[in-house]
Amino acid sequence: MLHNEILDLLSHHRSIRHFRNQQLTREQVDTLIQAAQHASTSTFSQQYSIISLTQPDAKKELAEITGHHWLQNSGHYFVVVADQYRNLQIAQANDVDPYILRTADKFFAGVFDATIATENIMVAAESMGLGGTIMGSILNDTSRLIKLLKLPELTFPVLGIALGYPASQPELKPRLPMSEIHFDDTYQLSSNFKADLSRYDQLVSNYYQERGQNNRIETFSHHIISELGRNREQRADLIKNIREQGFILK
Amino acid sequence: MLHNEILDLLSHHRSIRHFRNQQLTREQVDTLIQAAQHASTSTFSQQYSIISLTQPDAKKELAEITGHHWLQNSGHYFVVVADQYRNLQIAQANDVDPYILRTADKFFAGVFDATIATENIMVAAESMGLGGTIMGSILNDTSRLIKLLKLPELTFPVLGIALGYPASQPELKPRLPMSEIHFDDTYQLSSNFKADLSRYDQLVSNYYQERGQNNRIETFSHHIISELGRNREQRADLIKNIREQGFILK
Structure with missing residues (x-):
């Protein structure tokens, strides 16, 4: 196997669920969003959005949805969303029929964009000495999550990301x-x-x-x-x- | 914004579609697969597989499916597949009802796993001086692609990845x-x-x-x-x- 700093980082990923009591700074969060934004998107259409959960009440509700109460102790929490709503605004502003945005094809394009952005956030976070867990369990109750995040039409939640300073370093699975x-x-x-x-x-x-x-x-x-x-x-x-x-x- | 070698790599991604005439080595390919395998998977169920297209005829057929004939000049081509078939083998060997593997939920888990693995391959490749393009256009004719790759039940193609040594370095979009x-x-x-x-x-x-x-x-x-x-x-x-x-x- 070949080695370099980045390959070694990628090959040492483990999910972190125990965090030190320290929140991420705005600069750290912005750096993670920048990394997410520079990932590939399908037909360069940037069909995803990222929502930071900043309020304890919202984290508590997500803990109930996912069943993972430890997420309330994370240093930052993102929900990444497949998003054709933003591009719908462009269609409507230009009086163009937005039908294509509603297709299964464009739904999946949004899912791919959101998922690729999610992995870039995880890799970027690990490069900064942070750790975390990508969470599919946000899908346990999508009706409730859609209400919590006030998601408009043509958006759908895809994955959650709990991040923070690792309080322990599990073995590599x-x-x-x-x-x-x-x-x-x-x-x-x-x-x-x-x-x-x-x-x-x-x-x-x-x-x-x-x-x-x-x-x-x-x-x-x-x-x-x-x-x-x-x-x-x-x-x-x-x-x-x-x-x-x-x-x-x- | 914060900077380190990895953050700078992530923020300088561009899609590469023009390649020098040089194939990837087996060691390079194995290193990319290793990076993919160490990404997160949903419930640690490793619900994806990766297929390398090694035959010119197969690449030609994929070029027809995608409409992107340049992919035939890539130094390596992967198709990443959502895969519940491998875990179906475990269910059957243990006489357990595999119904759950057929659900929309497990289909999406496979899509997430395949997509996250895809992005790890791209990041790993770029760290090795390679470049490439993630391709959703493999979905243009999924019936034909499923036949080409002989995909069994409970698998579905998700994304293609054309990789190689960049022949040009486009501006950052x-x-x-x-x-x-x-x-x-x-x-x-x-x-x-x-x-x-x-x-x-x-x-x-x-x-x-x-x-x-x-x-x-x-x-x-x-x-x-x-x-x-x-x-x-x-x-x-x-x-x-x-x-x-x-x-x-x-």
Whole structure:
């Protein structure tokens, strides 16, 4: 493997959920937004927005939505939003039919833009000595979140980011063998998939047993199986709520 | 704004579409995959896969799908895929009902994972002196791409990445004013939106007139309006094709 400062940073990411009691400065926040803004966007249409949660009441409500109360102790919290509403203003100011902005295609363009911007924020934050967690759990109750953030039509929340100064540095979690993630030309799990998975399950089990805190006995397979036991009603309104924001998913 | 090597790299991203005639080495490719693998994934479920297009015929077909023939001159080409098929194997090996993997929620988790991994590849590549373009245009004909990559059920292509050694270094495109992208607590375009947009239109127009190649007269507003003129039938089968891969979007 090749090495440089940036590659080493990318390969040492871990999710941070325990923070020192220190808020980010406005300069730090602006620097993170600048990094987000310089990421690629689909057809250079900049179809995302970023909302900082600054009020304790709002963080408390998001803690209830996500079930992750620790986010209230983060040094800063962002929600990144797929956004065709801003471009809708341009369409309307120019009397152009905005239909295209409502399509599934443009909805996904917004999701891609928001997600790419999210990862740039995380990488930028880590380069500044911060840490954090990207949170999909903001989708647990999108109706409530849309009200909380007063999201207009043609916007939809995508991911949350809790950031701060790490109070602890977890071990690095082992990833799946590269040969089961990366293929040449066509999709093909390797003929060693079962053996690879079994070795990987052992690695993950060692990680959970040996890490400093919250240790447990769990393999990757156990973890996936426990995900399959989720409540089927959770987030079952996702597509309905996307449609209610004005996107045509058909 | 704060500065360090990584922040400066992130803030100097530009899309590269002209490459020197040099392929990436296996070590470079593996290093990029490693960077992708260490990005965050939703519930640590690693719900994405990466396919390298190595064959000229496959690149030619993708050039036809995307309409971007220049991609055939890239030094490496990745397609990143939302992937619940690998975890389906775990469910089946353990006789667990895989229903949850088919939900919209898990489809989006795969899209987030694939998109975050894509951005890590781009950042890692740029740190190695490479450049490239993230391509949503692979979605122009998802049926054909799914056949080309032999994608199994519960997978779906998300983004393409053309990489290589830059043959030219375009100017940095100006981004929207930060105050129109980043809000505190609730979504709110600033009361100066019209004036901000007008100034930004001028900045973009200057950029297109002054850049070294392919210069034209175009503001951001013109650009968005021209996007709205797209063929409405393009990618109209997106949701249908996601469903045909076994995801339940309802």
